[in-house]
Amino acid sequence: MNKSPIEIAYDDREHAELLIQRLSKQTNLRLVRKRLKLGDYQINEWLIERKTLPDLVTSLCDGRLFSQVSRLSKSPNNTALLIEGASRDIAAYDITREAIIGALCSISITFNVPILRSLSQAESAKIIYFCATQLNRRKTGVISHGRKPKRYKNQQLFILQSLPKVGPKLAKRLLMHFDSIEAVFTASEAQLSGVEGIGREKARQIRQILA
Known part of the structure; x- marks a missing residue:
């Protein structure tokens, strides 16, 4: 029996050609280009906002970051932030490592938005693919038999x-x-x-x- 492909919607303003190209090669995915009000990718009830590390630092310095994260956290959808890049990408930026760590802690704990990390568009494609397949298993009732929550x-x-x-x-x-x-x-x-x-x-x- 043929299984229906997993749909991933991506925002038509997203500039990640390599990432989208890698995802399009997966035969069990179906990519849909559309305008998303929030996030850059949507998989079922999950929205994923993708930011390069320089974008993250720039938005942190000009004060836009937390208003963006606040909008994400208030969405009726589940949301996650995918940060892409390496420390060398922000070597020329006038910002301390402590400031970035503090921002990430605030995003995770204060706004309850999970953070995903990748080094490149190719790795981001793998992460989004893994998210899609795991969410699809949960949607179709194939639940992992891992450790259940104890509390x-x-x-x-x-x-x-x-x-x-x-x-x-x-x-x-x-x-x-x-x-x-x-x-x-x-x-x-x-x-x-x-x-x-x-x-x-x-x-x-x-x-x-x-x-």
Whole structure:
């Protein structure tokens, strides 16, 4: 049986010819060029913003970085930041290593945006490919049998993420809104659609699989 290719949408303003060329050679992917409001690449419910290391430093110095990251973190989608380049790429920039480390810590901890690192467009292509295949396995129900979360709340979130189109952020919203997994599972479509990020169709799909 032939499997449908995994769709990756990329922003039509993205300038990464080698990266896109490498991805286009993967026979199990389908690339779609479109205008994205946020991020440079979209895979299922995930948005990936790609920044070269010089771009990161420039936006940090002129004050744009944290407003950009804030917009990403407020998206209903799950988001990640892919930083591309090596330290030699910013050797001529007047910025300390400590300032960059501090910014990365803030992005990860304060804004809860995961950071991915690569050295080149070729390596970025590999990272995006790995993300796509892993997200596709989760979407199609092929879940890794690795170590499950041990903490009670993480176990609850892990269970909620098994629901249709429910990622980490939406799982947190559901648990915060209903206080328990049992309340989520017994909620009506109308009650589910009252949670930010869940429309009528998603609420219907959740009720359908729970029933």
